[in-house]
Amino acid sequence: MIGKDDMMTEATNTVLDRRAAQERANTHFRFPRDLLQEVINYSTGMLGRCFSSIPTDATPDVGVAHIFLFRQVIELADTIEVMLSRGCVSPIRVVLRSMFESTVSLQYQLESEDDIDRRTLSWVQADIRQRRRASERIRDFEISDELTEKMPPEVQDDVLNHIDAMTVALNKPHMREVVEEYDRVRKQRRKWKQGGAPRWYSLFEGPRSFELLAKRFHWSDLYDISYREWSAVLHGQGGVQEIFQSAEGGSTTLKGLRYPIDTIYFMVNLAANFLLQAIIIISNEYRPDEANERNAWYMTEIKPKLDKLGKMKLTIERETLEW
Template sequence: MNLILKNLSDNLRKVVNFGTHILKWDIEKKRNGRDKNVPSVFLRNSIELGDSVSILIEKSSIEPAKILIRSLMESTFSLLYMIEKDEQLRSHSFLICRLNKEIKYYKQFIKDEKISKNFVSKFIKQEPDFELENHCNPIEIERVIKAKESLLLEDNYKEANIEFQRTCNKSKKRNNNPNWYSLYDGPNNFENLCLYLNSTILYEFQYRKYSENVHPNSVMNGFVIAGKDKADILQIRNFKECKEVFYNGINLLIDVYREFIKMRLPEKQNDFDTWYLSYIPEFEKTDLETKFKYVE
C-alpha cells in the first residue's frame, strides 16, 4: 500500500510543480499596483495546499487531508470568482474586507475602544486580575491601526470601503464581517458562491462532507462493525478514501490553472495545453496502477 500512496502523492506533486511555473510566469508579468497581485497570492495558497495534500497522502493521513481539500476548495473558488470579471474591483473588495477585519481585531487591544470592553470581559471571567496592558503594547498597536486606517482613505480604495459599509448595513441586523465576495451584491456565503460558479455538486457532496472533518462531527467514522453488537476502532492513517482525496486535489488545481491561464496569462495557453496533454497519460497510468480493494 505504501507504493500506491507514494504513486498518488508523486502524481499530485507533478500538478503542484506545474502550478509553481504558472505562479512564476504571473509574477514576472509586470503589473502596477499591489492589488494586481492579489490573484497571485490566492494561486500560491492553492498550490501550497495542494502540496500539503500530497504529503499527507504519502503518509496515509487521509482524514486530515480532507480538511485541506476543503480549504483548497475555498481558495480555488475564491480565486475563480476574483478573476472571472471585474478583477480589480474584486481584488479591492478582498483587500478592504481584510483591512477592516484587521482594524477591528487590533482595536480590541485599545482600552478606550468600545469593542475592547467586551473583549476584556471574557478574560476577566476566567482571570479576575487580568490586565490587558500586560499582554500587548497599546502604543505600537495604535500605530498599526492608524497605518491601516490611512489605507482605507486612499483614492484606490475609497469606493470599495464605501461599498463595504453599505454591505455591512444591507440587512436589518448589521453584519460587521461580510465575506469579501459579497460586496457589490455578490454571493453572501460560500454555498451561494459555489452556486454562482456552477459548483453546487462539489459543495453538496464534497465540501459539506469534508466540513465534518473540520468540526469533529465525523469522529464516529473511526468505528467499524466487527460483528453483531460489536464494533472496533479503525487504525489511524486509514487509507480507504485516498483515491477520492487524490482526485479532488487534481481536479481543483487543474481547473483553477486553466482559468488562471485564460484570464491572466493567455500568452501561456500553449504551454498549458502542452503540459496538460503530456500529463493526462501519466494520470491514467497512475490511476490504473493504484487500483485496490479495501477490506474493513
C-alpha cells in the first residue's frame, strides 16, 4: 500500500490545486454544507424509525424497497456534502441526477395508498430482473470466452446459484400479479416493435417515460432544464463550454479541476429539497404521528437557511491554465 509520504508524483497546481479548493470550500461552501448536513442528520434518525415501523403483516419486499430508496437518497446527499467540503463541486450534477430519480421513484410508489403494493413490487421485480440479467451475462461470457475458463468453480457456482435465486424470487406468490403484468406489457411492446424491457413505472397503465413520471409530480421545469444537462454530463457530453474559454490573442484557456461553478448554491438547494421531499414522503407513510414535530423542525431549522441560500451568489475569480 502506498502511503501519502510515498507518493512520487505531485499534482500540477494549475490543473489540480487541492489546497486552494479546500480554502474555497472553507470560505464559500461552509454555510450550504452545514445546511445540507443538518438535513442529512435529521434523515438518519428518520430512516431508523421508519425501518422499525414497517408492519409485520406488510406485503413482503414492499417496506424494504421504500427503506432502500430513502437510504439511497440520504447516501447521495451525504456524497454531495463530502464533495462540497472538499471543493469538488462540478461532478455534484451527476449525483443530483441519481438523487432526483430515487426521490421521484419513492414519490410514485407512495402516491396512492391503493397502489402502493403494485407499484413497489413493480420496482422490485425490475431490480430482480436487472440483477439476474447481470449474472446471466457473466454466465454466457464464461461459456464463450476462453479467458474466463480460469474462473474458479466456486465463482461459477455462485453465478448460477444467484440466477436460480433471482428466478425463485420472481416466482413467489406475492410477485405473481406484477410478473404477469410485465409479461403482458413486454408482449405488447414486441407486437408494436418497441424494443427493450418496459419501465417499471409504466406497468399498470403508468407513465411511459421518466419524463412523464417527473411531470406527474410537477417536476417539469427541473426535468427540462436541469435533468437533461445532468444526463449529458453523465454520458460525457455536457459541460464543454464550462471547461474551455477563448482568451485574448486567440489562445484557449482551460479551467483546472475542482473549479467553482456559479450554480453550486442552486445545486445544494436542490439536494436539500430532494432529501426533504423524501423525508416527507416516507414519514407520512411510516411515521405520520411525527408530522407536527417534523414541520416545526423544518420551519425553525431549515426554511430560514434555505431562504438565505436562495439569495446567495458565488463570485470567485477562476484560475485558468493557458495553452
